[in-house]
Amino acid sequence: MARLIAGMGTSHVPGVGAAMDNGKTDEDYWVPLFKGFEPLRAWHRENVPDVNIVVFNDHATSMALNHYSTFMLGVGDQFQPADEGWGPRKVPVVEGHPELAWHLVESLILDEFDMAVTADFDVDHGLTVPLSIAYDQPLAWPTKIIPLCVNVIQYPQPTPLRCYKLGQSIRRAIDSFDQDITVGIWGTGGLSHQLGGERAGVVNAEFDKKFLDNLVDDPLANTRLSHTDFIREAGAEGIEMIMWNVMRGAMNEKVNEVYRFYHIPVSATAYGAIILENE
């Protein structure tokens, strides 16, 4: 049977990918961030699952106002790095895992999570930057990837509680998959940040710390926040943090915090990462 080995949360700031792609990681601005990645990458080198389910959002890249989905699973064999306006990132192609992806589709829909499905979806920095953070710059990514795309741009986003429950349903699907493989799940985005408006640049370290503490010990507390709580306290784009609830919902009730890293600033954001293992 498939086995969930760990969960990770990480921001997916495009500037991190650009710094790596353009060889700027030894600049003073970037050094503290990449130093913080070292223990995270060391953990990933020792804990490579067969498949990672990556919960992320598209940023007006492959989905737009003309059609978007609240939750969408990628069932394709491959996903190409997208052109987001400055040419595609020169990172490896993302290899899918159609067998587990289709098992997720069937299991989730029969469990009343009505997923949208795509086989043809170019993936933007929301997915490729977390891969770069975890795995640096390999010639090929060391795991298969199942993209799980969440609408966090168009209001109303799914509720924080719905995201958590989706994670619980994903866990039931993993546990019932009949191949003997290991699986990881990543929640990406956040932490507090606002990119648009006169309030651009707002961050809230106190809110972020509470969110991370709750993520470990009291995850239901993070499901009781409203959309407006996130927007007001963590910035309009801080609402991406709801995607971490999907990851947490898939984990055991009790988890061990393996690593945590928090750094301000990365571009206009508060960067956060956490690795959780089931207790």
Place this chain on the structure above:
Amino acid sequence: MSEGTTPAKPKGPNVEGSRDYDDIPGTYVFDSRRYRSGYHLNMFCMSLNRAECRDEFARDEAAYLNKFSMTEEQRQAVLDRDYIKLLQLGANVYYTFKIVSHDRQPPQVMYGKMSSPQMSFEEFQEMMIAGGRPIDGNRSIKESDNG
């Protein structure tokens, strides 16, 4: 924050009505009101994902903008790179990101121009390095001075 309570329920069927986040200062939540006013503006921005569209826009910005059903005010705000005006006219920041990328500028240029008061790239960068714009004073228009 309403931690420990049930999430706020949507306000009901009147989608044009006021929302409980409308008092958050300097914040443009991308809801149905902005979706509808900014649809064609955002679809123009989205088109810049394609290299051939970027080339066409670069050759003659005004002519390219005329291909989209945008208002004159929206077109002018694009030509002026007036980012805060673009948000006010229905753009979403992930879409205006395509314009600043097209201009080969770092996003902090756009964030600084949207800020109130406006900031240069360096000033915005310094604010972030110093810990970012403080949340205190910026939660509600009742207390706001944008930091």
